[in-house]
Amino acid sequence: MAKKTTVKDTSPIKQDNDKTAKLEAFVADDRGEKLTTNHGVKINDDQNSLKAGDRGATLLEDFILREKITHFDHERIPERVVHARGSGAHGVFKVYEDMSDITRAAFLCDPGQETPVFVRFSTVAGSRGSTDLARDVRGFAVKFYTQEGNFDLVGNNMPVFFIQDAVKFPDLVHAVKPEPDNEIPQAASAHDTFWDFISFMPESAHMIMWLMSDRAIPRSYRMMEGFGVHTFRLVNASGVSSFVKFHWKPLQGVHSVAWDEAQNISGKDPDFHRRDLWDAIEAGAFPEWELGVQIVAEEDEFKFGFDLLDPTKIIPEELVPVQRIGKMTLNRNPDNFFAETEQVAFHVGHVVPGIDFTNDPLLQGRLFSYTDTQLIRLGGPNFHEIPINRPVVPIHNNQRDGYMRQTINRGKTSYGPNGIATNDPRQAKAAEGGFVSYNERIDAKKIRARSRSFFDHFSQARLFFNSQSEAEKNHLIDAFSFELGKVKMVDIRTRMLGLLNHVDKGLAAAVAYSLGLHVPTIPLAELNGSIPADADPADYTPEQKEGELAKSEALSMAGTLKDSIATRKIAILAADGVDDQSLSKVKDALVAQGAIVHIIAPKLGTILSQEDQQIDVDESFLTAASVLYDAVYLPGGINSSATLEAEANAVHFLNEAFKHCKAIAADATAIQVLEATYFYKKLPDEYSQETVLREGILVSDDLSSSAELFAKMIALHRFWDREVPRKIPA
Ligand code: HDE
Numbered sequence: 001m002a003k004k005t006t007v008k009d010t011s012p013i014k015q016d017n018d019k020t021a022k023l024e025a026f027v028a029d030d031r032g033e034k035l036t037t038n039h040g041v042k043i044n045d046d047q048n049s050l051k052a053g054d055r056g057a058t059l060l061e062d063f064i065l066r067e068k069i070t071h072f073d074h075e076r077i078p079e080r081v082v083h084a085r086g087s088g089a090h091g092v093f094k095v096y097e098d099m100s101d102i103t104r105a106a107f108l109c110d111p112g113q114e115t116p117v118f119v120r121f122s123t124v125a126g127s128r129g130s131t132d133l134a135r136d137v138r139g140f141a142v143k144f145y146t147q148e149g150n151f152d153l154v155g156n157n158m159p160v161f162f163i164q165d166a167v168k169f170p171d172l173v174h175a176v177k178p179e180p181d182n183e184i185p186q187a188a189s190a191h192d193t194f195w196d197f198i199s200f201m202p203e204s205a206h207m208i209m210w211l212m213s214d215r216a217i218p219r220s221y222r223m224m225e226g227f228g229v230h231t232f233r234l235v236n237a238s239g240v241s242s243f244v245k246f247h248w249k250p251l252q253g254v255h256s257v258a259w260d261e262a263q264n265i266s267g268k269d270p271d272f273h274r275r276d277l278w279d280a281i282e283a284g285a286f287p288e289w290e291l292g293v294q295i296v297a298e299e300d301e302f303k304f305g306f307d308l309l310d311p312t313k314i315i316p317e318e319l320v321p322v323q324r325i326g327k328m329t330l331n332r333n334p335d336n337f338f339a340e341t342e343q344v345a346f347h348v349g350h351v352v353p354g355i356d357f358t359n360d361p362l363l364q365g366r367l368f369s370y371t372d373t374q375l376i377r378l379g380g381p382n383f384h385e386i387p388i389n390r391p392v393v394p395i396h397n398n399q400r401d402g403y404m405r406q407t408i409n410r411g412k413t414s415y416g417p418n419g420i421a422t423n424d425p426r427q428a429k430a431a432e433g434g435f436v437s438y439n440e441r442i443d444a445k446k447i448r449a450r451s452r453s454f455f456d457h458f459s460q461a462r463l464f465f466n467s468q469s470e471a472e473k474n475h476l477i478d479a480f481s482f483e484l485g486k487v488k489m490v491d492i493r494t495r496m497l498g499l500l501n502h503v504d505k506g507l508a509a510a511v512a513y514s515l516g517l518h519v520p521t522i523p524l525a526e527l528n529g530s531i532p533a534d535a536d537p538a539d540y541t542p543e544q545k546e547g548e549l550a551k552s553e554a555l556s557m558a559g560t561l562k563d564s565i566a567t568r569k570i571a572i573l574a575a576d577g578v579d580d581q582s583l584s585k586v587k588d589a590l591v592a593q594g595a596i597v598h599i600i601a602p603k604l605g606t607i608l609s610q611e612d613q614q615i616d617v618d619e620s621f622l623t624a625a626s627v628l629y630d631a632v633y634l635p636g637g638i639n640s641s642a643t644l645e646a647e648a649n650a651v652h653f654l655n656e657a658f659k660h661c662k663a664i665a666a667d668a669t670a671i672q673v674l675e676a677t678y679f680y681k682k683l684p685d686e687y688s689q690e691t692v693l694r695e696g697i698l699v700s701d702d703l704s705s706s707a708e709l710f711a712k713m714i715a716l717h718r719f720w721d722r723e724v725p726r727k728i729p730a
Contacts, residue, residue: 014332015090015092015331015332016332017090017092017114017116018114018116018145018392019090019116019118019145019392020090020116020332022387022390022392023335023340023387023388025387026339026387027335037063037064037067038067038071039067043064046064049062049065050062050064050065077342077377077378077379078376078377079127079128079377080122080373080377081173081373081377082124082125082173083122083123083124083139083141084122084126084127084128084130085122085123085126085127085128085129085130085132085187086120086121086122086123086139086341087120087121087122087221087273087274087277087278087341088118088119088120088121088334088337088340088341088344089118089119089277089281089287089330089331089332089333089334090116090117090118090119090330090331090332090333090334091116091117091118091119091286091328091329091330091331091332092114092115092116092117092328092329092331093107093114093115093116093117093142093144093291093326093327093328093329094111094113094114094115094326094327095107095108095109095110095111095113095291095325095326096111096324096325096326096327097111097325098110098111099234099325100236100237101236102234102236102242102244102295103234103235103236103354103355104235104236104237104353104354105146105148105151105234105352105353105354105355106146106147106148106352106354106433107144107146107147107148107151107352108325108326108354113147115144115145115146115147116144116145116392117142117143117144117145117328117330118142118143118145118340118344118388119140119141119142119143119328119330120139120141120341120344120346121138121139121140121141121221121224121273121277122138122139122141123136123137123138123139123187124136124137124138124139124176125176125177125187125188125189126186126187126188127186127187130186130187130270131187131265131266131270132265132266132270132271132272132273132274133217133257133262133263133265133266133270133272133273134187134188134262134266135188135189135190135211135212135216135217135259135262135479135483136187136189136211136216137156137157137158137210137211137216138156138157138158138218138221138224139154139155139156139157140155140156140157140224140226140227140248141153141154141155141346142154142155142226142248142328143344143346143350145391145392146352146392147392147393148352148353148393148433149350149352149391149393150350150352150389150391151350151351151352151355152346152347152348152350153226153228153246154346154347154348154366154370155226155227155228155229155246155248156226156227156229157215157218157224157225157226157227158207158210158211158215158216158227158229159210159225159227159229159245159247159314160206160207160210160229160311160312160313160314160460161207161229161311161312161362162198162201162203162204162207162208162312163201163203163204163311163312163362164203164310164311164312164361164362164450164454165361165362165365165450166361166362166364166365166366166368166369167365168201168530169362169365169369171197172197174193175193175194175196175197175198176189176193176194176197178191179191179192179193188486189211189483190482190483190485190486190487191486191487192487192488192489192492195483195484195487195492195493195496196489196492198496198499199492199495199496199498199499199529200495200528200529200530201528201529201530202457202458202499202502202527202528202542203312203454203457203530203542204312205312205457205458205461205499205500205502205503206312206313206457206460206461206464207312208461209461209464209465209476209503210464212476212479212480212483213464213468213472213475213476213479214256214257214259214472214475214557215254215256215557216479217256217257217258217259217262218255218256218257218273219255219256219257219630219717220252220255220273220276220277220280221273221276221277221287222250222252222276222277222280222287222567223250223252223253223254223255223256224250224254225247225248225249225250225254226246226247226248226289227245227246227247227248228245228246228247229311229362230311230358230360230362230363231243231244231245231296231308231309231358231360232244232245232246232355232356232357232358232363233355233356233357233358233438234293234295234354234355234356235353235354235355235356235438236354239436239438239439240298241298241356241438241440242295242296242297242298243295243296243297243298243300243301243308243358244293244294244295244296245293245294245314245315245320246291246292246293247291247292247293247294247322248289248290248291248292248328249289249290249292249322249324250287250288250289251287251288251289251290251327251561252287252288252561252564252566252567253560253561253562253563253564253717254557254560254561255557255560255717255718256557257627257660258475258659258660258661258718259475259478259479259482260659260660261627261660264625264627264656265627265628268625268627268628269628272628276567277330278333279567279596280567281330281331281332281333282333283567283596285566285567285594286329286330286331287329287330288327288328288329288330289327289328290324290325290326290327290328291324291325291326291327291328292322292323292324292325293322293323293325294315294317294320294321294322294323295320295323296308296315296320304319304548305456305459305545305547305548306453306456306459306460307451307453307454308358309358309359309360309361309451309454310360310453310454311360311362311363312454312457312460313460314460316463316548316549316552316554317552317553317554318549318552318553319548319549322554339386339387339388340387340388343378343383343386343388343389344388344389345370345374345377345378345383345384345386345389346370347370347371347374348363348366348367348370349366349367349370349371351435352435353430353433353434353435353436356437356438359440379403379404380402380403380404381399381402381403382402382403382404382405382406385404385405385406385407395407396424396425397425398413398414398415398416398425400414448532449535449539450539450540452539455540455541455542455543456542456543456545456547457502457542457543458502458503458542458544458545459545459546459547459548460547461503461504462503462504462547463547463549463550463551463552463555464555465503465504465507466504466550466551467551467552467553467555467556468555468556468558469556469557469558469720471558471720471721471723472556472557472558472720473507474723476507477507477510477511477514478514480496480500480507480511481510481511481514481515484496484497484511484515485514485515490517493515493517494517494520495520495522497511497512497515497517497518497519497520498519498520498521498522498527499522499527500519501519501520501521501522502522502524502527502542502544505519524541524542524543524544525537525538525541527541527542528540528541528542562715562716562717563715564593564594564715565590565593565594565595565711565714565715566593566594566595567594567595567596568595568596568630568631568714568715569595569596569597569598569628569629569630570590570595570596570597570598570629570630570631570632570633570714571598571600571624571626571629571631571632571633571653571657572586572587572597572598572599572600572632572633572634572635573600573601573632573633573634573644573650573653573654573673574599574600574601574607574615574635574637574640574644575601575602575607575639575640575643575644575647576607576608576639576640576643577608577609577610577637577638577639577640577642577643578607578609578610578615578635578636578637578639578640579609579610579611579635579636579637579640579667579669580609580610580611580613580615581611581704582635582636582637582667582669582703582704583599583609583615583635583637585703585704585707586633586635586665586703586704586707586710587599589704589707589708589710589711590707590710590711590714593711595711595714598618598619598624598629599615599616599617599618599619600617600618600619600620600621600624600653601617601620601621602620602621602643602647602649602650603617603620604617604619604620604623605617607640609637610637610638610639610640621647621649621650621653622649624653625653625656626652626653626654626656626657626660626662627656627660629657629662630662630663630714630717631657631662631663631664631665631710631713631714632653632654632657632662632663632664632665633664633665633666633703633710634654634664634665634666634667634670634673634674635667635670635703636667636668636669636670636703637667637669637670638669640670641669641670641671641672641673642672644670644673645672645673645675645676650673651673651676651677654673654674654677654679655677655678655679658677658678658679658697658722660718661696661718661719661720661722661723662696662718662719663696663697663698663710663713663714663716663719664696664697664698665697665698665699665700665703665706665710665713666698666699666700667699667700667701667703668699668700668701669701671699674699683697683699684697687699687700689709692709692713693709693712693713693716694719694721695719695722696713696716696718696719696722698710698713
């Protein structure tokens with residue numbers, strides 16, 4: 001265990017909880033200290049190795065050099081086989097009301113109890129250094145440090161998965177990862193092997209609709225939903241079990257960026273999501289989610305048109321509403337990325353009494369995989385002793401030794417039953433908090449097979465498509481056209497069109513148009529490439545069903561929360577001669593509502609307003625880009641406008657902001673800058689509140705009084721209707 005030293009806070013806000021207090025024991029702070037070896041010897045010269053003469057050969061004796069280089073040589077551990085790139089944060093969770101009627105999990109039964117959490121968000125396919133804005137699923141893994149041990153809710157930002165059985169996971173991951181001969185492409189599914197595999201896996205149909213939707217390019221980790229995906233069980237103190245689907249509902253709303261924007265951000269700031277999460281927490285704008293549950297009584301297991309054990313299905317919220325039962329707040333950044341975010345080890349099998357599993361065959365395979373992967377990734381069986389992984393409650397058992405063991409177990413016994421230590425550590429009765437598995441009755445033949453209740457692959461994929469807004473549907477069509485357009489082998493594109501045709505004929509036709517292909521007719525019986533050698537293909541033929549609902553509001557992001565501009569990033573474009581009042585009044589009004597406002601000018605340093613005020617510049621047109629902002633404001637000032645009008649980067653900034661459907665506001669005296677943009681001719685004739693909130697563009701000769709309206713525009717996030725027609729030069 002590292003020496004405990006006093007740590008002086010460097011960040012303005014450091015929220016403590018039970019877990020972070022325990023982590024303090026492992027924290028080391030070098031400030032004011034002398035340099036030492038790993039064995040505590042003070043070092044006098046860290047600039048020169050020990051040599052025979054000042055030009056001589058280096059001596060093997062130099063234990064300081066050897067130790068330093070050896071440690072360095074071993075600094076890397078394998079990255080996660082999936083979800084390699086991620087960002088973490090500490091926080092707390094509190095349940096709103098006692099849930100003991102459905103679960104005995106203590107942290108869900110006591111509204112007075114605050115449970116520390118550590119959350120890691122991630123992309124799936126890319127490696128550790130890849131871009132945050134890849135089109136991808138996002139991991140949403142939460143470790144609750146409860147008083148009954150750790151509970152890990154290892155979910156994603158999409159509620160379904162590509163495959164139904166864990167045995168196909170290595171195939172899926174091999175297909176999506178860079179191709180093995182040339183390791184191209186990084187962090188992208190737009191390539192032959194991924195779509196080759198998917199085109200033979202009709203069970204992926206629902207998931208690829210989510211993956212091609214804007215959910216795959218979130219504006220921020222803070223603005224994503226989270227889902228446990230599988231159906232789990234909650235079990236109460238009387239042993240009564242209910243099925244449950246877990247949800248995280250962000251109080252910041254669910255927002256995404258445009259695909260063209262995502263691609264640009266990947267170049268301008270590949271750490272966009274990581275930075276956004278870090279900065280928001282440092283600024284004290286703590287992201288919050290409500291924990292939601294959909295509860296299905298045990299006796300209702302078979303009342304739906306789909307199988308609750310099938311991880312390619314949601315339970316539509318119209319059929320079973322999501323009850324919001326508690327709130328999670330992320331309020332502290334990690335001190336050290338490697339020690340915390342990289343070494344945190346999640347496992348879907350980390351449950352506490354009152355939470356249990358179902359027979360979902362994907363979940364069952366995961367129950368094996370997560371511990372297994374930590375053994376190679378973290379190097380041995382004692383990864384639970386790494387500070388971030390330790391529960392806040394003590395560990396007592398007869399497990400011993402292994403690489404890097406930290407615990408010093410006292411006494412002679414490491415077995416049970418024993419008499420020498422009066423049989424300690426003892427088993428706990430259920431009433432004392434001992435975990436008792438749910439006594440599910442299982443009476444079946446051992447068999448490798450898939451239930452026929454798993455073969456309705458298209459009705460929920462169609463439900464998802466039909467539930468999208470017009471703009472979201474267009475984005476889906478564009479995403480399929482892009483991804484399949486990147487596929488080189490035409491027969492893969494064609495097979496995918498045949499598959500999409502079973503989801504929605506209009507979708508398939510629109511994508512086929514972009515690809516310059518015809519939609520083939522592939523009979524249901526020929527769709528599935530995933531059939532055991534001796535099986536009757538009829539047993540593996542997908543079903544074409546209507547589904548229970550035509551539309552589900554919750555599946556679209558159109559109706560999400562749009563009530564705040566807190567932490568939204570606003571660019572103010574300005575140059576020397578800017579009108580001080582028109583700049584500062586709008587800036588102050590936005591900052592007062594929690595927005596982050598940057599002044600962007602032709603060069604760094606300061607600009608001089610027309611009133612001779614010096615104004616600090618945050619970014620230049622070289623260091624900033626419109627894709628890194630949510631909205632743009634052009635203050636007045638004749639000279640400033642003349643400079644910006646002639647500054648190609650400023651005009652490009654505005655054109656891009658328009659293309660990506662962002663809120664744009666301008667002082668009427670800056671109209672000449674707008675005149676230089678390609679969208680000037682599309683500006684509305686009048687700026688009533690109604691037009692402004694529809695078009696997202698505001699030109700006013702008194703913006704200080706219109707600042708409130710500008711804030712409303714920003715809160716609306718995007719004006720997707722501007723995309724019609726969708727092809728815009730910028
Ligand atoms: Fe994972 N998954 N997974 N997964 N998963 C891993 O564990 C695996 C699945 C998810 O931030 C690995 O520690 C299998 C579904 C997240 O550290 C590995 C199957 C869902 C994270 C693994 C699945 C997830 C992982 C890689 C199919 C959403 C990142 C490194 C049977 C409900 C956790 C690691 C973090 C990570 C296996 C499918 C979520 C290899 C075998 C479905 C959020 O164990």
